[in-house]
Each structure stands twice: as structure tokens, then as C-alpha cells.
Amino acid sequence: MNGRPPAPPQVTAAVPGAVTGAVHSWDTSVGVDGPGTRFVVFLAGCPLRCRYCHSPDTWYGRSGRRRTVDEMVTLATRYRRFIQVAGGGVTVSGGEPLLQPAFTGELLRRCHDLGLHTALDTSGFLGVRADDALLDATDLVLLDVKAGNPQTYRRVTGTGRLAPTLRFAQRLADRGTPIWIRYVLVPGLTDAVDEVERVADVAAGLATVQRVEVLPFHRLGAHKYAELGLTFPLADTEPPDAGLLTRVRGQFAARGLTVT
Template sequence: MTGFVHSFDVSTGVDGPGTRFVAFLAGCPLRCQFCHSPDTWHRRNGRPTTAGDLMHEIARYERFIKVAGGGVTVSGGEPLEQPDFVREVLRRSHERGLHTALDTSGFLGDRADDELLSYTDLVLLDIKSGDPATYRKVTGTGRLEPTVRFAHRLAERGVPIWVRFVLVPGLTDEPANVDAVAAIAASVPTVERVEVLPFHRLGAAKYTALGIPFPLAGTPAPDRELVERVRDRFRDHGLSVY
């Protein structure tokens, strides 16, 4: 089984619980205005890698990540562009006793079959916006409904979810949009937490290197007051917020 892997990293407290081996796969159907990794949009930006080769890399860190209460996260790009490869990596990781997480927008959630989800201990679900029109504006071509459908399917299977929401001043910060995301999250019983992620411009240099205009080049990061106000709106819906 071969997939296209852009890169991998070992991180703590960012991509799931504990210290994680994070595999970033290449290819994504969305073009989110705030994307900080445009270099992962196309599969050609990844290198062909077998599941065995990736597991060999994971094995180098296995003892460390187990002791640190972590595991393996498959991210992107959008990992569900390569569901067969993801299924195999999650299966092998699960068989080694490693906690597994899938970081996805849910837009391609229908591609995740029941077997793939049976090897998934946690889903990091990026809900770009709660208002369908804002969702299309944020993602370029995406639709909200597949993400909502995927979230409820996960809940039916009892899969824990951490919702992620990127807060962008002037784009995703409208109270009605925030409340819509919160309502979606509150309607899914296996959502354990919501992470409000302040927008940043750390990926701007990648756009320059690729010769692509950065849509949010003039957008500031949200100030602390806005971030806390948005977090409070999620808390008002009974959600645990970080």
C-alpha cells in the first residue's frame, strides 16, 4: 500500500493528546483562505511512501510516544483523499498499541469506511464555519453538509471528537457564524472539546515561495479579547473550550 506523504513531525500538545508522530499527507480538495500549508495541496508535492516505510519511521519513536502518552496522528493536506493508505497506517498503528488520531475537515468523510474508523481512536474535526455561505467563502469550493454528516456518523460509532475552529477577524468571527459552529458541536454527543485556533500568518512565506497570492496577507491575528469572547460563545453552548 503506497501513499503520498508530504512530511512527518513529532509534536506535543498540538495534534492530539500527548506526544504524537504526525504524518502530513499530500493532497487536499479545499483551498481555505487561512491555510498555512499550501505546499500540501497537491499529491505531486508528496513522495510515494509505503505503509511499511511509514511504520518504520513511526517505530523509531514508538517507545518515546508511548511513554509520553501520545500516539500517531494522520493529517494533511486532507488525509481522506487517500483513505486506503490511511486505513492501513491506522490499522498497523492500532495493532502496535498506539493511540490513533485522524485530522480532517470531514469534507471527504464519506470516504472513511467503517473499517478505517474502527482503527481511529480520535478525530480532530476542522469545522471551517457554521454558516454554509461563509464555509464556501472560506474553503473556495467546500460544502458544510458533508462535515456535519461525518460528525454525526462518528458519534453513532462512539468515536471521540475534538472540534477545531480557526478564528479569522473579518472572515469567521461573526457571532452568528460562531454560534452556528457551536450549535453543530453541541449537537454531537462525542465532541469532547472545542479548540479555538487564532489565525496567524506563519505560512505566508510558503505562498511567496510557490508564487501564490496569500488571500489573508493583510489580515491581523485576532486579539486576546476577541479570542476569549469567541471561546465564551462556545462555552455558552455547554462545550469544553481550549
């Protein structure tokens, strides 16, 4: 569960003219949200309803608290030396950070100007909202490619379309932005051989993909659904076994991709 550093600044009102966003929480992580130790800002609000989502508490903007970019940069700078020594940086995640492009872009720019490595964790569904200035301040995009087949993508996300993610991915590659592809492996949903092959085709066709992360489905967020009075769609789905993980990772590796 996302935590918070001790004694965050308390703000009763935004500074006039300041860029603000709905921030759900923040935390530090190691090797999960980009390279090294990261200061991770989780924004509130997401247009998708992925069946395996482990953070339904981030779906709505009202679940966040209005924060200024100044506040979040101040928090990040508390960890600046620590994360730089550890080869890390700042990651803006969610929810979906591109639902709040002005806040996300300004936060990335400010952190980038401080010499911090910056990463954007996104589904790419709202990639059209990321202008060039935002991407210029982004050192790495963690791109969640949820499926390779449009029909499967809709089954996974409930409302989304695959095409915007593919267009965004190609735009990133064309401009030279490093990409880490993320693929959540769910037995019975995203594990079909041809489904994985489609995603491997996408990843192999993008010149700036540095690695593919095959993330095994888990049920660690099930308690959040219960707390919100929601039904977890995959409550009866088991995590993938070692054999399935090996097969899927092998499909990506066979295309010359670095896989974790």
C-alpha cells in the same frame, strides 16, 4: 514548518502489492495534533483551498513522495516507547488524509494494532470515503469545522460544501468516536457572533465531542505562498486579539463545551 526525523529510509521503488501513499512530510509534536507527544504524518493533496491555509505546499499529490505503509510504520515505531510514555500516539494529517483513504486506513490500522493511540486530522469534507474499518482503527478524530453557515464555508474553502462535514460529524457521534472540534478564528471571516453560534450548535449536538479548540489565525505560512509564486489571500488580516478570542471561546463554553 514540518520537519523530518534524521536518516529516514530511502526507497527507490514500492514493494509489489504494498499500499503506498503520497507523503509530504512527517514530524513530532506536543499537544498540537492530539493528546501527548505525537508522530504526525502529513499527506499530500487537498480538495479545499482555505483562505487561511498555512500549508499550500500540501495542496497537490505531486508535492509528496510515494511511501509505503511499512515505511511509515517503521518510522513510527522508532518513537513508540517515547510517545507511549508521553501519553501520545500517531496522527495522520495533511493536506487531507481522506483523499487517500486506502493508505490512511491501513496506516491507522497498523499503528492501532501496535497499541498506539491513533488520530485522524480531517476537514470531514471527504468523510464518505472513510469506511468503518478505517474508523474502527481511529481513536480520535480532529475535525476541522471551518464555518457554521454554508455561504461562509464556501468563502473560507473556495470550493467546499458544509453538509458533508456535518454528516460525517454525526456519523462519528453515532458510532461513539471521540471528536475534537477545531475552529480557526479569522477576524472578518469566521468571527461573527451568529457564525460562532452555529458551530457551537453543531458541537453541542454531538455526544462524543470532548473539546473545542479555537485556533487563532496566523500568517506564519505566508512565506510558503511567496516561494510558490502564490498570493496569500489574508496577507492584510491581523490575528485575533485577546478580547475576540475570549468572546469566541466563551460562546462555546456557554454551551457546556470544554474549550482550549
